[in-house]
Amino acid sequence: MDQRGFYKRSRQYTFTMTVLLIFAFLSGLVTIFAPCIWPLLPIVLSSSAIGRGHRRPLGITLGILISFGLLTLSISYLVRAFDFDPEIFRYIAVVILIILGLILIVPFFSRVVEGFVSRIAGRFGNPGIQNNDFLPGFLTGLSLGVVWTPCAGPILATIATLSATRNLNIEIILVTLVYLIGVGIPLFFFAYAGQRIISKTRLFNKYTGVAQKIFGVIILLTALLIFTNYDKFLQAKLLDAFPSYATFLNDLEGNDVVKKELNNIKNNNVENEFENNDLFNQNIKAPEFVGITNWLNTQKPLLLSELRGKAVLIDFWTYTCINCIRTLPHVVSWYENYKDRGLVVIGVHTPEFEFEKKTENVENALKQYKINYPVAQDNNYGTWNAYSNQYWPAKYLIDKNGFVRRVHFGEGEYKETELAIQKLLGISDETSEMPDMTPTTRNTPEAYLGFLRMNLFYPNGAISNGTHDLTLSKNISLNYFSLGGKWEVANEYSKTMQNSVLEYHFIAKNVYLVMRPGINKSAKVKVFLDGKPVDSLNAGVDVSSGIVIVDKDRLYELVNLDSQEEHTLRLEFETSGVEVFAFTFG
Structure with missing residues (x-):
């Protein structure tokens, strides 16, 4: 130079x-x-x-x-x-x-x-x-x-x-x-x-x-x-x-110059034995776990510094994220197949919504999805920030020397990730035949019903915080939703009050909605598709006889079609106090 x-x-x-x-x-x-x-x-x-x-x-x-x-x-x-x-x-x-x-x-x-x-x-x-x-x-x-x-x-x-x-x-x-x-x-x-x-x-x-x-x-x-x-x-x-x-x-410290300098300090220009290729797209020192509020499925807190000599897969997820849920069978399979051959899998549960911080809710999700590997509750985003992560799900594969060797955001690339795991472990086996359920068609985008991130309310994009008496819009544009009746809009969710209804004009195969019963032990929601009660052929797994029972804080599948189709979904809430957070589509 x-x-x-x-x-x-x-x-x-x-x-x-x-x-x-x-x-x-x-x-x-x-x-x-x-x-x-x-x-x-x-x-x-x-x-x-x-x-x-x-x-x-x-x-x-x-x-x-x-x-x-x-x-x-x-x-x-x-x-x-x-x-x-x-x-x-x-x-x-x-x-x-x-x-x-x-x-x-x-x-x-x-x-x-x-x-x-x-x-x-x-x-x-x-x-x-x-x-x-x-x-x-x-x-x-x-x-x-x-x-x-x-x-x-x-x-x-x-x-x-x-x-x-x-x-x-x-x-x-x-x-x-x-x-x-x-x-x-x-x-x-x-x-x-x-x-x-x-x-x-x-x-x-x-x-x-x-x-x-x-x-x-x-x-x-x-x-x-x-x-x-x-x-x-x-x-x-x-x-x-x-x-x-x-x-x-995070907004104060999140500008590009600060992020760049923090990454420079963390990486410190250290070289590693692998070169970047199709499987290994990173070469940086893995940050330690920071600010973990609770550990599940393990007797003691884990430290990456104590896992040297092993390959480590870190999976950032949250239990109401449908994209995360679709990746979990693959992560569970890798854990079961390679845990005795040197692979350590650690889930970092970073909540998107306040109720996802509850340990009881996360424990229920671990049972539901048969997750037996250690999971860290990152409720205050300490580890999320340490990794400068921005996505659910996100996977960081770390080699035996403590370097991040592969990063993948979102769904897909399961075969490549498994091959990278095998290479770090020094083995060569057949990869899993588990099907890749990543959507290949363009669906209605994710929609939030809380004021802070609401942008698909018809016709104005969003409505302000507070209590509203609303009238359902007619001829709702594709990918937009409308509300009718009395609703209370908060930062993260909208809460049903009197005669609350919701209609969504969507294109997708599956429709999911994050809900919690609020002050109720359980609440009934009627589900309609194009003006008729959804039948058993098109109903999601959580719908029975056209009704979904909201009894836990979680993601509910409302519609499950044979293929991607365009329809209008209508939800009629028989109980006030139900909190609705976000729609996702598959």
Whole structure:
């Protein structure tokens, strides 16, 4: 490379890295608004309010940032070097918080600690230590940083992935530092402003002793939450209650420059033994699992770093996705055929809708589709973001050295995928004769009935959030639907109210609809095709005598024709409260 090309490449690297650092800083700044940090704010406020001046808020802030940053970047190295359970840090944090809480509540503990600090101050000849608010604040912050898990966007997911796989580099350390600076600025001002407001309140000054005991109780309750792991449950519930934050974070960090630089950091220009060909279309290091909320069909969480020497197939799916469902028999077959020959299959269940986050619903799907391989619930899109994935289904085939060698999105190419599996395993067998059910004709496209993604409502494309009294349109255009009666439109779904009906002018062989009974245990829906009750020849598997019973949160097959045909589907809902999410066609 000539000197001009070198400088041009250097300038381009500097620009993209600068953009990444700017967005890492912005991502840290907005963390104060994230549901994942809300459980920490009461204890941050309580601990800050006890002191005077800026030292205690500064100590808490630095403690949180230092412990979180050091553990995030080094925990994998520490565990490997000293072979210990990282949960010990949680228990240490619990002990520290209990001591701090008891100091505020029980005078005896307060006197003991004051005496201890006085002796240290006398030994070092520095009486100022005794009145220093920084140290207790710093200890509190260290404890909180150990157990805090921020809401992960693409940037934090990359940090966690490279840390977990012990692939740190100077770029990821720099990104982490800038992210933490962004977190620290609003966190310090929150703690300091809260302290100032409380200290200026006359009622607080009048009852200082009582207030300290209340703050001590808050700290002890936090310790109990951490000890029982209920803090993680609370964080997950808050994130579920405010899903728009995850969308906002992905939008903030999702620009092309940031994605490109994150991929460069993850890949780090590492070569691998295979060359790209028809079977192997990728050559990048596989990201580690990040932010998994639950594991099914396995006794312990899995790590790719512990699966070196094996071929690994990762399947991103969700149980109401018909495209995913059609691929599952192939994935199950590969698992059964090759599990004893070195193949590990891991399903990553990343939900499209809120109800798909329920473990019970996913467990029912595993039984229904006879899935016996491990499945990770990626409810907060941590692993999805780590892989920069955008599709259901998506398959990532990883070789024995931990490199992604083949990626395929959607249905099809089952033979090629199986041949790639065999090549990675070093075997040569006949491939499965299972038929490929991938649609070969153009059907009506997928249609969403929630406001955020509704675009096929006739005639306006979409209708706004809220309650509507609607009249069915006549002469609905092909590929569009219309609603009649009273409906409540929400972000993800439309909910039936009074005399609710739906008509869809479609062209397809099969019609599927994602529904949930809502507040009902079950609900009846009448199914009509071209104005007549759908008969047994054309009814989907979930329809009997022209009626579908909605009793679970899942995908329902409404129509099953002999071939692709054009018809008008009509649904009459006898029960209010049924939530309808999305149509798919096959």
